[in-house]
Amino acid sequence: MPREALPVTADAKPTEVFDVVVIGGGAAGLMCALTAGGRGRRVLVLDHANRVGKKILMSGGGRCNFTNLYCEPDNFISANPHFVKSALSRYSQWDFIALVEKHGIPYHEKKLGQLFCDRSSRDIVRMLLDECAAVGVSVRTDTPVRDVQPGAPHRLEAGGEAIACESLVIATGGYSIPRMGATGFGLDLARTLGLLLQPTRPALVPFTLSGRPLEELEGLSGVALDTVTTAGGMGFRENLLFTHRGLSGPAVLQASSYWEEGQAVMIDLFPDLDLSAHLQALRTQRPKVELKSVLGEQLTRRVAQRWCELWVENRTLEQLSNADIERVVAACQPWTVWPSGTEGYRTAEVTLGGVDTGELSSKTMECRRVPGVYFIGEVVDVTGHLGGHNFQWAWASGHAAGEHA
Known part of the structure; x- marks a missing residue:
């Protein structure tokens, strides 16, 4: 639930206030939200699509290759190959497997440590949403963000509503698979904030x-x-x-x-x-x-x-x-x-490149130059190998931000 509205002028819309707003309801965004919510933070997730977790749902042929038993830092590509170590060590594949088992989701190893749901990717999305609901996270779909004004607090306009927050998390992914709703929103926002970006191109394509x-x-x-x-x-x-x-x-x-x-x-x-x-x-x-x-x-x-x-x-x-x-x-x-x-971003599973890791804390994923703003998941210059590693980066980076946002 939002906090009490901020004072406004007579002709302005009331401003909803949250502790944390997460833009993007994918794997990283939902993990961040449920982690922050578990700390007692009032959290809002905003997604411009008509449902959250679309890339989760289509992944692994509809079975979601949700992590890898052998996920290690050398399974990732980044201009700084050491950046992933902190988040991956503090939220490993074993932590996510424990969450899956907690919810009774049956899974199997296909090959090379790749873990898939026995039934459907929908089990993973439902698990994340159930975890969010349990800690009071609000999730809004069909709610594009039109304007972001970083500050203290950060302000944004989404779905025609004015929103303010202490912590703003960008979990919007990259350009990959535009038919699933992918856009360059997070990368464009990073540029407007003056952050350095590593060149982007389609990967796993x-x-x-x-x-x-x-x-x-x-x-x-x-x-x-x-x-x-x-x-x-x-x-x-x-x-x-x-x-x-x-x-x-x-x-x-x-x-x-x-x-x-x-x-x-x-x-x-x-x-x-x-x-x-x-x-x-x-x-x-x-x-x-x-x-x-x-x-x-x-x-x-x-x-x-x-x-x-x-x-x-x-x-x-x-x-x-x-x-x-x-x-x-x-x-x-x-x-x-x-x-x-x-075949380009049309079929690429991920976007290589993104927000330069030098702009972020490896422990918290917070921008060094823009306090209270966090970038997580695919929008960051971290790209995993095929086989569940990109999901594990989403879980780990989302958890890192959720512990501090």
């Missing part, structure tokens, strides 16, 4: 190909391969997926966070083999077997056939020269791809 490179892969859409995919010096062992527009799959999404325009992507199609030595040995052991059959054992028949059409004629292994074998290896270890771009 599929690569696009164009021209001949895309034509060469026609007909392979839907095929997945086990690979090590490397960009910007970082490699990831996961599946690659061919698409109508280029390349996707977990390995590609991970690598995309390290890729910059104009760079090549290196894809090892035989991550468990020295392919050259393997083919040399098979040439002696199984001389009559066809190259496409050997490649198909790892690449699938369709991809093996295409690789032979593109780079080396399909023959029996005994017919291959050493030079032929090296041509095969050069097309597979690594297969070098030059993306024309990415």
Whole structure:
């Protein structure tokens, strides 16, 4: 509930007063709200969408990959890689798992420590809202914020109402997936406050190909391969997926966070083999077997056939020269791809970059130069790897701000 209204002039609307206003009802915002509310603070959450937690609801194919058993600081990208350590140590994956278990939500590990709801992402949103309700947090949807005036108190106009607060928390995310309601509100506000921002770009996003490179892969859409995919010096062992527009799959999404325009992507199609030595040995052991059959054992028949059409004629292994074998290896270890771009914020799971961590306290997430204003979650220059790490950053940063706002 709001405090008693501030004195106003006769022609002005009454001003509602809260201890804490959180702009953004996503993962970080709701965690911050329930934490602050648990300290006895009067908290209001404002969201411009028609419901809170939209990215939670669509995540993990509707099952919400809500954290990762192996979440560590080295699972994050930031201009300051040490910034995440404080928040993650004080609210870890084990703390969030305990909250999930407290609410009796069944979950499972899918792979690589990734935890998903057994039933639906709605369980996580309901848990957060129940926790907020239990400590008296007010949540308003369909309430865009039109004006923010930092001060003592901070003032804003939202949904046609005047609101004042002691602490203002920005949890509005980045540009990713605009159809889910993403905007640049928090980043724009940071700029108006004079804060330094790290350059933003789409991350955890599929690569696009164009021209001949895309034509060469026609007909392979839907095929997945086990690979090590490397960009910007970082490699990831996961599946690659061919698409109508280029390349996707977990390995590609991970690598995309390290890729910059104009760079090549290196894809090892035989991550468990020295392919050259393997083919040399098979040439002696199984001389009559066809190259496409050997490649198909790892690449699938369709991809093996295409690789032979593109780079080396399909023959029996005994017919291959050493030079032929090296041509095969050069097309597979690594297969070098030059993306024309990415699918952009339209499908990117997160926005890389954001409010520079040097502007914030790593303990409280409060702006060093604008007292009482906090930035949390995706709007900050902290981007997690695929697999629940970005949610864990949302929970940890939201909790850090909620303990102090």
